[in-house]
Amino acid sequence: MMKQKLSLYFVMGSIDCTKDPLAVLDEAIKGGITMFQFREKGKGALTGIEKYRLAEKLLERCRMYNIPFIVNDDVDLALALQADGVHVGQEDEVAERVRDRIGDKYLGVSVHNLNEVKKALAACADYVGLGPIFPTVSKEDAKQACGLTMIEHIRAHEKRVPLVAIGGITEQTAKQVIEAGADGIAVISAICRAEHIYEQTKRLYEMVMRAKQKG
Numbered sequence: 701m702m703k704q705k706l707s708l709y710f711v712m713g714s715i716d717c718t719k720d721p722l723a724v725l726d727e728a729i730k731g732g733i734t735m736f737q738f739r740e741k742g743k744g745a746l747t748g749i750e751k752y753r754l755a756e757k758l759l760e761r762c763r764m765y766n767i768p769f770i771v772n773d774d775v776d777l778a779l780a781l782q783a784d785g786v787h788v789g790q791e792d793e794v795a796e797r798v799r800d801r802i803g804d805k806y807l808g809v810s811v812h813n814l815n816e817v818k819k820a821l822a823a824c825a826d827y828v829g830l831g832p833i834f835p836t837v838s839k840e841d842a843k844q845a846c847g848l849t850m851i852e853h854i855r856a857h858e859k860r861v862p863l864v865a866i867g868g869i870t871e872q873t874a875k876q877v878i879e880a881g882a883d884g885i886a887v888i889s890a891i892c893r894a895e896h897i898y899e900q901t902k903r904l905y906e907m908v909m910r911a912k913q914k915g
């Protein structure tokens with residue numbers, strides 16, 4: 701179940717979009733995304749009531765199409781919206797504490813190595829987001845790219861953990877990321893910056909599903 705949901709995980713905030721975020725999400729949903737994360741961060745990101753209102757509209761879309769809606773970092777917003785889950789980084793509110801606050805909603809934790817995967821599992825995370833796999837343009841303070849070998853290393857030690865890879869993944873690299881052992885790919889600019897969002901999303905979806913079948 702979790703591994704299926706992670707197949708094509710679209711992560712987006714208003715600053716990642718060159719057009720209306722709602723239209724971007726609509727096209728991405730039609731293209732086949734399997735999970736959505738609202739990540740309203742960085743220079744120019746919305747705050748307060750504007751952030752809440754945008755989240756509400758995006759959540760409504762996800763609900764219509766039965767796509768899990770995950771909130772990045774902002775646990776209060778996730779609870780206020782009754783979102784499907786939260787995604788937290790290593791430095792954010794300690795994962796155990798978040799788990800207490802959200803009950804059985806999805807809990808995703810960002811990881812960069814095997815040790816952080818073990819800590820996330822100890823905090824009862826439902827999935828881990830590993831990255832950045834390749835250099836990314838979507839996160840100012842991103843860590844050093846860890847490459848496909850980190851996916852293989854973690855998978856060799858933790859066979860069962862639901863793991864989605866993130867960071868600079870494109871249609872050229874999606875297949876290798878799955879073959880290295882990820883259950884799915886998380887993308888921001890590969891969808892947000894596409895000329896034709898529906899078609900691009902559909903191609904990514906088909907690539908990931910084909911690679912997962914061969915797995």
Ligand SMILES: C=C1C=NC(C(F)(F)F)=NC1=N
Binds near residue numbers: 739789809828831864
């Ligand atoms: C920093 C992040 C790391 N991983 C993920 C995801 F892949 F979606 F789990 N999302 C983030 N915001």
